[in-house]
Amino acid sequence: MRLKDLAEHLGLSQTTVSRALNGYPEVNEATRLRVAETAARLGYRPNASALRLATGRSGAVGLVLRGAEELGPHMSEFLAGMGGRMATEEIDILVTTVDSYADELAAYRRIAASQKVDAIVLHSPKLVDERVKLLKDLDIPFVLHGRTNIGETVAWLDIDNTGAIERATTHLLDLGHRRIALLNGLKGRTFAEHREIGYLAALSARGVAFDPALMGNSNFTDEVAFRYAQSMLELRPRPTAFIAGSMMTALGVFRAIRQAGLVLGKDVSMIAHDDVFPYLNADNMYPTMSTTRSSIRQAGTRVAELILQILGGKKIEEVHELWPVELVLRESTGPAPAS
Amino acid sequence: MRLKDLAEHLGLSQTTVSRALNGYPEVNEATRLRVAETAARLGYRPNASALRLATGRSGAVGLVLRGAEELGPHMSEFLAGMGGRMATEEIDILVTTVDSYADELAAYRRIAASQKVDAIVLHSPKLVDERVKLLKDLDIPFVLHGRTNIGETVAWLDIDNTGAIERATTHLLDLGHRRIALLNGLKGRTFAEHREIGYLAALSARGVAFDPALMGNSNFTDEVAFRYAQSMLELRPRPTAFIAGSMMTALGVFRAIRQAGLVLGKDVSMIAHDDVFPYLNADNMYPTMSTTRSSIRQAGTRVAELILQILGGKKIEEVHELWPVELVLRESTGPAPAS
DNA sequence: TCAAAATTTGAAATCGCTTTGAATGATCCA
DNA sequence: TGGATCATTCAAAGCGATTTCAAATTTTGA
Numbered sequence: 001m002r003l004k005d006l007a008e009h010l011g012l013s014q015t016t017v018s019r020a021l022n023g024y025p026e027v028n029e030a031t032r033l034r035v036a037e038t039a040a041r042l043g044y045r046p047n048a049s050a051l052r053l054a055t056g057r058s059g060a061v062g063l064v065l066r067g068a069e070e071l072g073p074h075m076s077e078f079l080a081g082m083g084g085r086m087a088t089e090e091i092d093i094l095v096t097t098v099d100s101y102a103d104e105l106a107a108y109r110r111i112a113a114s115q116k117v118d119a120i121v122l123h124s125p126k127l128v129d130e131r132v133k134l135l136k137d138l139d140i141p142f143v144l145h146g147r148t149n150i151g152e153t154v155a156w157l158d159i160d161n162t163g164a165i166e167r168a169t170t171h172l173l174d175l176g177h178r179r180i181a182l183l184n185g186l187k188g189r190t191f192a193e194h195r196e197i198g199y200l201a202a203l204s205a206r207g208v209a210f211d212p213a214l215m216g217n218s219n220f221t222d223e224v225a226f227r228y229a230q231s232m233l234e235l236r237p238r239p240t241a242f243i244a245g246s247m248m249t250a251l252g253v254f255r256a257i258r259q260a261g262l263v264l265g266k267d268v269s270m271i272a273h274d275d276v277f278p279y280l281n282a283d284n285m286y287p288t289m290s291t292t293r294s295s296i297r298q299a300g301t302r303v304a305e306l307i308l309q310i311l312g313g314k315k316i317e318e319v320h321e322l323w324p325v326e327l328v329l330r331e332s333t334g335p336a337p338a339s
Numbered sequence: 340m341r342l343k344d345l346a347e348h349l350g351l352s353q354t355t356v357s358r359a360l361n362g363y364p365e366v367n368e369a370t371r372l373r374v375a376e377t378a379a380r381l382g383y384r385p386n387a388s389a390l391r392l393a394t395g396r397s398g399a400v401g402l403v404l405r406g407a408e409e410l411g412p413h414m415s416e417f418l419a420g421m422g423g424r425m426a427t428e429e430i431d432i433l434v435t436t437v438d439s440y441a442d443e444l445a446a447y448r449r450i451a452a453s454q455k456v457d458a459i460v461l462h463s464p465k466l467v468d469e470r471v472k473l474l475k476d477l478d479i480p481f482v483l484h485g486r487t488n489i490g491e492t493v494a495w496l497d498i499d500n501t502g503a504i505e506r507a508t509t510h511l512l513d514l515g516h517r518r519i520a521l522l523n524g525l526k527g528r529t530f531a532e533h534r535e536i537g538y539l540a541a542l543s544a545r546g547v548a549f550d551p552a553l554m555g556n557s558n559f560t561d562e563v564a565f566r567y568a569q570s571m572l573e574l575r576p577r578p579t580a581f582i583a584g585s586m587m588t589a590l591g592v593f594r595a596i597r598q599a600g601l602v603l604g605k606d607v608s609m610i611a612h613d614d615v616f617p618y619l620n621a622d623n624m625y626p627t628m629s630t631t632r633s634s635i636r637q638a639g640t641r642v643a644e645l646i647l648q649i650l651g652g653k654k655i656e657e658v659h660e661l662w663p664v665e666l667v668l669r670e671s672t673g674p675a676p677a678s
Numbered sequence: 679t680c681a682a683a684a685t686t687t688g689a690a691a692t693c694g695c696t697t698t699g700a701a702t703g704a705t706c707c708a
Numbered sequence: 709t710g711g712a713t714c715a716t717t718c719a720a721a722g723c724g725a726t727t728t729c730a731a732a733t734t735t736t737g738a
Contacts, residue, residue: 001452002694013718018696028716045452049391050694053723058388060433067419067426072618076415080406083436087406092455094399095432097422113340113384116431221618226625248618251590255625258597279411279560279587286565286594341724352688357726367686389724392693 001044010038021046060092061307062117064107067097069219070124073248073277074296078145081300082121089308091118105134112138119307121145126188143306143319145299146190155310155319157303161191164292164325165243166198168271171327172241173206176336177269181214181232181239183225183249192217192245199243220245225252233260233268240336244272247280250289269333273325287331294325340383349377360385399431400646401456403446406436408558409463412587412616413635417484420639421460428647430457444473451477458646460484465527482645482658484638485529494649494658496642500533501540503631503664507582507610508541510666515675516580516608520553520571522564522588531556531584538582559584564591572599572607579675583611586619589628608672612664626670633664 007014012035020027020035038044052058063079065071079093086093094117098104108131111117119141122131125148132149135142144156165182172180182199185192196215203210213235216228225244232239233256242257244250250272257268264270265287274282274291276298282289306319346353351374359366359374377383391397402418404410418432425432433456437443447470450456458480461470464487471488474481483495504521511519521538524531535554542549552574555567564583571578572595581596583589589611596607603609604626613621613630615637621628645658 003696004694014695015697015718015720016716019717022696024697026716031716043448043452045449046696047392047694048453048455049388049397050723051453051696052388053386053392053693053725054695054697056723065419065422067423071415071419071422073412073415076410076412076418079415079434080404080410080436083404083410083434084406084438087436087438090449093434095418095422095434097419097426099423099426109382110384110429113382114387114390116387219618221620223618223620223623226623251619252623259625279558279562280590281560281562284562284565284591286598342726343724353725354688354690354727355686358687361726365686370686385726386724389693390726392695393724393726395693 001042003044003046006039006042006044009042010035056115058116058118059090060094060117061086061304062094062096062111062120063123064096064098064104064111064120066101066104067099071097072220073280074220074246074275075123077275077277077297078123078300078303081295081297081302082304083300085301085304085308091308105131108134108138108140112140118311119143121303121307125190127190127193129190141307141310141316143303143310145303147194148190153317155306155316157299157306157321157323158191159294159299159323159325161194161325162198162201164198164273164294164327165195166202167325167327168243168292169199169202170205171329172243172269172271172333173202173208175241175269175333177241178208178336179211179214179237179239180208180241180243181216181229182243183216183218183228183245183253185217185245186219187217195245214239220248222248222252222255225249226256227252229253229256230259233257233262239268241269241333242271244270246273246275247277247282247289247291250285251280254285265332265334267337269336271327271333274328282328282330285332290330290333291328292325293328294323299323340381342383342385345378345381345383348381349374397455397457398429399433399456400425400643401433401435401450401459402462403435403437403443403450403459405440405443406438410436411559412619413559413585413614414462416614416616416636417462417639417642420634420636420641421643422639424640424643424647430647444470447473447477447479451479457650458482460642460646464529466529466532468529480646480649480655482642482649484642486533487529492656494645494655496638496645496660496662497530498633498638498662498664500530500664501537503537503612503633503666504534504582505537505541506664506666507631508538509544510668511580511582511608511610511672512541512545512547514580514608514672517547517675518550518553518576518578519547519580519582520555520568520578521582522555522557522567522584522592524556524584525558526556534584553578559587561587561591561594564588565595566591568592568595569598572596572601578607580608580610580672583609585612585614586616586621586628586630589624590619593624604671604673606676608675610666610672613667621667621669624671629669629672630667631664632667633662638662 007017020032098107122142123145125146129148147158218224271290274293275296282291346356359371437446461481462484464485468487486497557563610629613632615634621630
């Protein structure tokens with residue numbers, strides 16, 4: 001069913017039908033009603049490609065993922081959040097997976113040149129990230145989830161990683177812990193660097209020396225976390241507290257603690273960063289897990305909203321949001337054991 | 340940069356340039372080279388919308404997700420698998436999220452009517468699933484991940500859930516277990532029903548009575564699994580073995596076992612179904628986890644391949660794949676404790 | 679050597695929509 | 709009553725590619 005067919009069916013011109021459906025003012029109200037009713041009855045929908053060609057808008061936003069690493073639980077939550085918001089505007093999300101960083105850059109070039117999307121969501125930035133420059137050169141609107149390239153004008157939404165980890169660390173220090181391990185994200189990623197800054201700031205504020213052996217940088221998988229925690233627990237004196245970068249990490253640390261014959265919340269404390277996965281709940285762990293909490297799904301929803309605003313004409317220098325992170329204390333944190 | 344610009348730049352007609360780029364035979368080899376070189380140098384890419392309109396192919400496949408529940412770790416792995424394969428063909432994945440089942444049906448209608456995708460991946464089928472009929476009516480090619488509507492001609496790829504759980508159950512019976520709990524997926528979902536069939540078959544083959552109190556149907560979250568396992572472990576006689584529907588479920592069961600002061604692999608055995616998440620490894624658990632294993636990411640890759648075959652003209656009645664599932668025994672399974 | 683065949687190129691139609699600019703008829707007011 | 713204004717409608721021109729059909733040029737073969 002094309003517009004032409006519908007128009008013939010109605011005995012009207014394509015022009016009028018198109019206008020009627022798109023809410024232009026210069027069409028008789030009775031006609032509009034008749035058109036709307038018939039279109040609905042016949043299940044007419046404009047052909048997406050034609051519509052895009054005519055309007056120059058693709059009705060989609062792009063998301064490029066390095067498949068293996070990035071399409072994990074964090075991303076799927078974020079995606080769910082974005083999807084919810086975009087769905088209400090009937091905007092699609094175009095997911096492109098690539099294998100390498102070079103491929104990622106090429107993917108942006110391709111997407112931009114072929115005009116497949118109206119905007120892009122950029123994510124997992126490094127402190128200095130050339131993707132920003134590329135997207136600017138390509139002149140395609142984008143919102144960054146995270147922060148990068150201090151000083152450069154970019155639309156972004158980020159959580160206060162520094163503040164979160166600083167508070168968590170300080171809290172552990174308050175409880176008497178002095179050997180506090182940090183299982184952080186990959187070196188170079190902005191969020192990981194920010195967390196490190198918060199961690200170091202808290203330590204130095206109390207005059208506690210930083211021990212590089214107590215910091216790990218890796219992906220957030222329970223496996224790597226297990227290994228890290230295991231070897232850290234063999235140190236003497238061993239750490240009495242862990243700050244885990246994600247709930248997945250927390251699971252690994254958890255196992256290592258138990259395997260070492262220690263009790264979480266008593267011998268060893270832990271605070272994990274909780275991105276709020278619906279299937280992995282800090283409140284339902286045993287013992288319940290103290291966390292720094294920020295819903296990554298909500299962030300996805302909001303990023304979608306920001307994209308819509310930018311497409312609506314809002315200036316990117318006005319689009320910045322730094323979300324506070326709450327510290328929720330539960331059973332996994334306790335006073336440092338007497339040494 | 341439009342085709343027209345490129346053509347002018349080259350002093351050729353759009354026709355010739357288009358042909359040269361698309362590998363038509365009737366163009367001089369020297370010309371073709373010149374065109375290809377210039378196009379590459381200038382970064383020309385055909386406008387996706389125009390190309391789609393002209394060819395009638397959208398170059399995308401659709402995936403409709405009920406956001407909240409479905410965009411979890413399983414789906415993101417599957418998506419990563421699909422994405423990898425589709426990327427090599429420069430086919431996009433269009434992710435649409437919806438809130439309800441009714442919305443899902445409406446989404447398919449919309450997608451089909453607006454011709455946004457060339458094919459659809461249908462997933463998470465129920466034993467009887469009206470979405471199949473809808474997609475057939477809409478006359479849009481699709482591949483089903485899973486199975487449904489026995490007897491109906493559909494292209495599908497599924498794993499042998501029945502066989503997997505039957506073997507797992509049988510193995511536990513062999514170890515002397517008689518009270519075996521099954522934490523299954525949602526009632527009505529094909530895979531869950533298939534697993535139940537395998538479970539019941541194994542029990543009845545050994546003359547072990549089925550106890551409804553030992554079966555749970557729910558989503559695969561560690562939280563629900565924890566609750567189920569917790570209450571099952573309060574039964575007397577209590578279950579001595581668990582079959583967990585996923586690795587997330589296993590984590591919950593794990594915690595419940597430990598909370599009850601029991602030891603996994605000794606007091607209680609467990610076999611979990613492992614979809615092979617890169618961030619949650621059965622080999623690295625403590626104790627290591629016995630599993631029925633089948634990579635959902637590989638399934639995604641293969642489903643993408645099947646879609647390409649169908650788009651290439653392969654008949655859907657020739658597209659069926661039933662994948663065997665391996666049983667990998669590790670430390671979480673042991674002989675039933677003397678009662 | 680010259681008509682026929684093969685090679686190479688291009689003009690214009692097409693895909694299905696939006697939107698510009700013009701036309702039609704109805705309404706208004708002096 | 710008649711010119712100006714308003715409200716509706718439509719024909720046709722894009723949007724940027726592919727593809728049909730025709731034309732120009734070269735090559736072939738008797």
